[in-house]
Amino acid sequence: MSTIPYLPPDMHTPAYVADMARIRENLEIAADIKVRAGCKILLATKAFSMFSVFPLMAEYLDGTTASGLYEARLGHEHFGKEVHTYSPAYDEDEIRAVLAYSGHIYFNSLGQLRRFGPLVRATRPDALIGLRVNPQFSLVKNSALYDPSTPESRFGVHAHELSPDVLAQIDVLHVHNLCENMAGDSAALIGHVAENFTEALGKVRHVNFGGGHYITHSGYDREVLIKAIRDFRARFDVEVTLEPGGALVYGAGYLVSRVVDIIPHDPAIAILDTSASTHMPDVLEVPYRPPLLNSGEAGEKAHTYILGGKTCMTGDVIGTYSFDAPLKIRDRLVFFDMMQYSMVKNTTFNGVPLPDIGILEEDGSYRVVKRFGYEDFKNRVS
Numbered sequence: 055m056s057t058i059p060y061l062p063p064d065m066h067t068p069a070y071v072a073d074m075a076r077i078r079e080n081l082e083i084a085a086d087i088k089v090r091a092g093c094k095i096l097l098a099t100k101a102f103s104m105f106s107v108f109p110l111m112a113e114y115l116d117g118t119t120a121s122g123l124y125e126a127r128l129g130h131e132h133f134g135k136e137v138h139t140y141s142p143a144y145d146e147d148e149i150r151a152v153l154a155y156s157g158h159i160y161f162n163s164l165g166q167l168r169r170f171g172p173l174v175r176a177t178r179p180d181a182l183i184g185l186r187v188n189p190q191f192s193l194v195k196n197s198a199l200y201d202p203s204t205p206e207s208r209f210g211v212h213a214h215e216l217s218p219d220v221l222a223q224i225d226v227l228h229v230h231n232l233c234e235n236m237a238g239d240s241a242a243l244i245g246h247v248a249e250n251f252t253e254a255l256g257k258v259r260h261v262n263f264g265g266g267h268y269i270t271h272s273g274y275d276r277e278v279l280i281k282a283i284r285d286f287r288a289r290f291d292v293e294v295t296l297e298p299g300g301a302l303v304y305g306a307g308y309l310v311s312r313v314v315d316i317i318p319h320d321p322a323i324a325i326l327d328t329s330a331s332t333h334m335p336d337v338l339e340v341p342y343r344p345p346l347l348n349s350g351e352a353g354e355k356a357h358t359y360i361l362g363g364k365t366c367m368t369g370d371v372i373g374t375y376s377f378d379a380p381l382k383i384r385d386r387l388v389f390f391d392m393m394q395y396s397m398v399k400n401t402t403f404n405g406v407p408l409p410d411i412g413i414l415e416e417d418g419s420y421r422v423v424k425r426f427g428y429e430d431f432k433n434r435v436s
């Protein structure tokens with residue numbers, strides 16, 4: 055992506071900006087998959103919880119999937135459709151509270167299923183119970199941090215543990231095993247589950263193939279996914295659900311920042327009003343290099359800068375980028391693809407102010423939906 059729609063030159067920064075036209079384009083892709091594959095698609099709110107965008111998303115998607123009580127409540131109150139919840143572990147208070155918001159409860163272990171399955175059935179008989187399974191089939195390529203199938207993984211029950219007694223207690227098999235994977239891997243996962251969980255698939259009514267399907271990426275051939283789901287549904291009498299997060303907002307929002315200082319150095323250093331550590335933590339955690347409007351690799355254009363954040367952490371560096379013209383104080387820098395796993399993971403470390411949350415509407419107008427201040431920093435620490 056080398057252009058962005060118009061943003062007011064005097065806009066307050068830093069700001070996360072959701073580009074509604076591009077989010078709608080992503081949702082159209084999801085809707086096409088839903089209709090032609092005959093599956094449901096949920097938004098994984100762990101990736102993107104910006105509920106001011108939920109009304110648009112609810113036009114296309116079947117609901118949300120939560121990582122615990124707060125996300126379940128958010129989905130229930132602001133999305134208004136199905137709410138599924140999976141947590142690596144619940145305690146009893148959380149399960150009781152989640153049941154008020156969520157009609158699909160997924161457990162991670164046999165111990166959790168044994169302890170809380172009867173409570174779910176007794177408290178909310180209409181709720182479906184799911185069990186996460188671990189396919190032991192590594193497909194994630196970007197980082198072992200995001201591969202649920204590593205030998206040390208704490209996620210899911212193995213195929214041999216699915217005894218008839220266990221299968222009698224569950225309605226849904228949950229298989230989250232991907233992260234930014236292309237269609238060949240989605241299909242490989244679906245095929246692997248068909249071959250390795252065949253008996254279980256004769257007993258459950260639903261299969262949730264998790265997130266990590268990079269359906270909106272230009273390299274993702276959705277025909278391959280659609281065929282895999284259709285074949286799977288033809289073989290097993292089950293309803294299929296997907297729960298992507300990142301893909302639904304991929305390429306559909308920005309983090310807009312400004313240059314605050316420039317330090318002579320070789321290469322020169324620019325300090326921004328944003329920070330990798332606080333506002334784009336996955337840049338350091340994954341790690342990855344965020345795309346930046348009108349920039350090149352180090353040395354590619356005439357003027358190269360190390361872009362540093364506003365915190366005390368030496369490693370709080372976004373990356374080294376080059377530009378056609380020298381940077382000046384107050385210049386605006388627009389990082390792309392900043393909706394997923396950004397505002398849901400940000401912090402006020404060092405008291406760095408949180409970015410505005412803004413919406414670029416489909417008619418081209420820009421509005422700030424949330425501005426944070428000192429109280430937001432203060433209220434998190436005492």
Ligand SMILES: Cc1ncc(COP(=O)(O)O)c(C=O)c1O
Pocket residue numbers: 098100101119140230232233234264265266267297298299300301
């Ligand atoms: C259980 C589960 N479902 C869905 C997702 C969403 O994944 P993604 O944002 O990669 O599509 C995740 C991400 O970690 C997850 O753990």
